[in-house]
Amino acid sequence: MSEIIKIQNLQKVYDTGAIQVHALKNINLTIEQGEYVAIMGQSGSGKSTLMNILGCLDRPTEGQYFLDGIEVGKLSENKLSLVRNKKIGFVFQSFHLIPRTSAMKNVELPMIYGKMHARKRRERAKELLCKVGLEKRLDHLPQELSGGQRQRVAIARALANDPPIILADEPTGNLDTASSVEIMELFTQLNQEGVTVIVVTHEDDIAEFTKRVIRFQDGQILKDTKRGEQ
Amino acid sequence: MLLWENMKLALTAIRVNKMRSFLTMLGMIIGISSVIAIVSIGDTMRSMFANEYANIGLNRAICYVMKYDGYYYYGENFTADQVEQIIDAFSDEIEYVSAGEGGKVTGINGRKNYEIVTTGVRGGYDKVQKVDIISGRMIDDRDYEGKKNNIVLEEATAQELFGTADVTGRTLKIKYTPSGSSGDVIDDFNIVGVYRNSQSVLMRVLGGTDNSRGLAYLPESILTDIETNGMFSIDMFVSEDAPATFQQQFINYVARVTNAEPENVRYSSAEEEMMMIDSMMSSLSMAVGAIAAISLIVGGIGIMNIMLVSVTERTREIGIRKALGARTGDVLTQFLIESAVISLVGGIIGASLGAGVVIIGGTALGVDVVVKPSVMLMAFAFSALVGIFFGLYPARKAAKSDPIKALRYE
Numbered sequence A: 001m002s003e004i005i006k007i008q009n010l011q012k013v014y015d016t017g018a019i020q021v022h023a024l025k026n027i028n029l030t031i032e033q034g035e036y037v038a039i040m041g042q043s044g045s046g047k048s049t050l051m052n053i054l055g056c057l058d059r060p061t062e063g064q065y066f067l068d069g070i071e072v073g074k075l076s077e078n079k080l081s082l083v084r085n086k087k088i089g090f091v092f093q094s095f096h097l098i099p100r101t102s103a104m105k106n107v108e109l110p111m112i113y114g115k116m117h118a119r120k121r122r123e124r125a126k127e128l129l130c131k132v133g134l135e136k137r138l139d140h141l142p143q144e145l146s147g148g149q150r151q152r153v154a155i156a157r158a159l160a161n162d163p164p165i166i167l168a169d170e171p172t173g174n175l176d177t178a179s180s181v182e183i184m185e186l187f188t189q190l191n192q193e194g195v196t197v198i199v200v201t202h203e204d205d206i207a208e209f210t211k212r213v214i215r216f217q218d219g220q221i222l223k224d225t226k227r228g229e230q
Numbered sequence B: 001m002l003l004w005e006n007m008k009l010a011l012t013a014i015r016v017n018k019m020r021s022f023l024t025m026l027g028m029i030i031g032i033s034s035v036i037a038i039v040s041i042g043d044t045m046r047s048m049f050a051n052e053y054a055n056i057g058l059n060r061a062i063c064y065v066m067k068y069d070g071y072y073y074y075g076e077n078f079t080a081d082q083v084e085q086i087i088d089a090f091s092d093e094i095e096y097v098s099a100g101e102g103g104k105v106t107g108i109n110g111r112k113n114y115e116i117v118t119t120g121v122r123g124g125y126d127k128v129q130k131v132d133i134i135s136g137r138m139i140d141d142r143d144y145e146g147k148k149n150n151i152v153l154e155e156a157t158a159q160e161l162f163g164t165a166d167v168t169g170r171t172l173k174i175k176y177t178p179s180g181s182s183g184d185v186i187d188d189f190n191i192v193g194v195y196r197n198s199q200s201v202l203m204r205v206l207g208g209t210d211n212s213r214g215l216a217y218l219p220e221s222i223l224t225d226i227e228t229n230g231m232f233s234i235d236m237f238v239s240e241d242a243p244a245t246f247q248q249q250f251i252n253y254v255a256r257v258t259n260a261e262p263e264n265v266r267y268s269s270a271e272e273e274m275m276m277i278d279s280m281m282s283s284l285s286m287a288v289g290a291i292a293a294i295s296l297i298v299g300g301i302g303i304m305n306i307m308l309v310s311v312t313e314r315t316r317e318i319g320i321r322k323a324l325g326a327r328t329g330d331v332l333t334q335f336l337i338e339s340a341v342i343s344l345v346g347g348i349i350g351a352s353l354g355a356g357v358v359i360i361g362g363t364a365l366g367v368d369v370v371v372k373p374s375v376m377l378m379a380f381a382f383s384a385l386v387g388i389f390f391g392l393y394p395a396r397k398a399a400k401s402d403p404i405k406a407l408r409y410e
């Protein structure tokens, strides 16, 4: 199996002027293609910070991050946009759908930026929304959908350009137990299809779905356990 | 492809926020509509004057002699002999000559009095000038030579005096003052013809009261005796085939015949006059239009203001788009197109409004309105440019925003 994510001596310092926050301290981490990972830890321990760097939304202060063999810290803004568009699918706690824009259009968005042909794009958006069980909600606006349905639209959108990695930061944080289970089952299915899935969560029940749990504390990795090793 | 997507996006944004979009566009609507209205009114006036001069005859010219003695004053009248000599010398170029006599007379039919403006004409006037005779005939050479008391009325004048335009063959009493005579004369005149004036209402109003009361034609010999009075000015129609040097030749010749300095011979042609009025009006409408265009800056600032609000409101949306792979340029284009579309839609509404008002007003006044498509297109292009210019700052602000901060924005 190939290393899709490789992090070496990664540091992240937020400089807010008065004080410096050392959010990530010397992280070393390797994730292979097709892994199913949960990241856990107390609030403020640096989970989201790591996810942002993994998702190429932010750059490390120090250290290296190789995504699929490419060191992304050195890429230009526009190259990073391209990497996000092609390699990463984001799922957020508060869904982050574009308001007043139909489910279809939301799912089409990454494909628009990826310059996919309009007809192909629409076909794929429909296909993905069917896959997440929303074939009857294609033209609904986000505000017309339940939380669980919104998150499923977000997952369909994350899959639009068929990325190798899904990054989900507390995807079930705003959902009830039943919807949470549905979402996690969806991730499990995707992982079985070969997608690398990384989920941040506070709940052990959610982490149960995954095959590897990384525990954070104070910007450092406290524990990294693979299922079956323990 | 992205361009089209962005346009649809912008139109949706406008639709969703109807009231706000309208208020944003209001500045552009007012600015563009006033510019279009002013420019179109200017163009309409220019075409009206051009028509008017085409009616008078662009090849009409008037020549008279001034004297200078420390200051200018009118010289002596041309004598009949001098006039004959001049006409003979330019018989190929001059198509029609008269003394340009005319003036107000009073038409009397029973107890009805009506003031009429007259022009003294000779035979052949209707060859150089369009006269739309609807019954009877125009004044001819026999009327002129024989000093016949004949008159051709305008349709509206006939209506006024007789209550009908069908007056050919009837008699009208006319009170007038012949040139060189001290008192009024009242004479019976035969109405030999009636013509129709094709001038627009507005043009008559602009022409002053004189033209608003239709012109009547009568033999010039009735109004003045050239043999004894001479002619103050030579009022003539110059052949279109006359060489370019005609004017100077004519002036020199007149100077020689009348013993005057060439610079004291005044020669004014309708064409020159028209060109002067035309250029005056075009610069006037341009100047007023430019002042109105200042309001476009106000409109542009309004758009910039709303776009800044919109960028702030949609911070999170911008963050999401960037996370999904939008490049700086994509976000920039999205907001630029949005402000250009808002501005363009405002411009289209404004241009239609301005043109509409001018067309409705023109129709009410019976004027053929000139609204140039090129001016409309320029207005559209300009309003889109205003949108792009004033959208640049907000769009750059959106494009440069940090995706993480944008995603966290509450």
Ligand SMILES: Nc1ncnc2c1ncn2[C@@H]1O[C@H](COP(=O)(O)OP(=O)(O)OP(=O)(O)O)[C@@H](O)[C@H]1O
Pocket (backbone or CB within 6 Å): A014, A015, A016, A021, A022, A023, A041, A042, A043, A044, A045, A046, A047, A048, A049, A050
């Ligand atoms: N933009 C920022 N500027 C300054 N400090 C920041 C910024 N973002 C995060 N931090 C700090 O970095 C640390 C790690 O934050 P992070 O969001 O990664 O925590 P987290 O593990 O995701 O917490 P939670 O479980 O509550 O989401 C925190 O102390 C936080 O205050």
Ligand SMILES: [Mg+2]
Pocket (backbone or CB within 6 Å): A047, A048, A049, A169
């Ligand atoms: Mg977090």
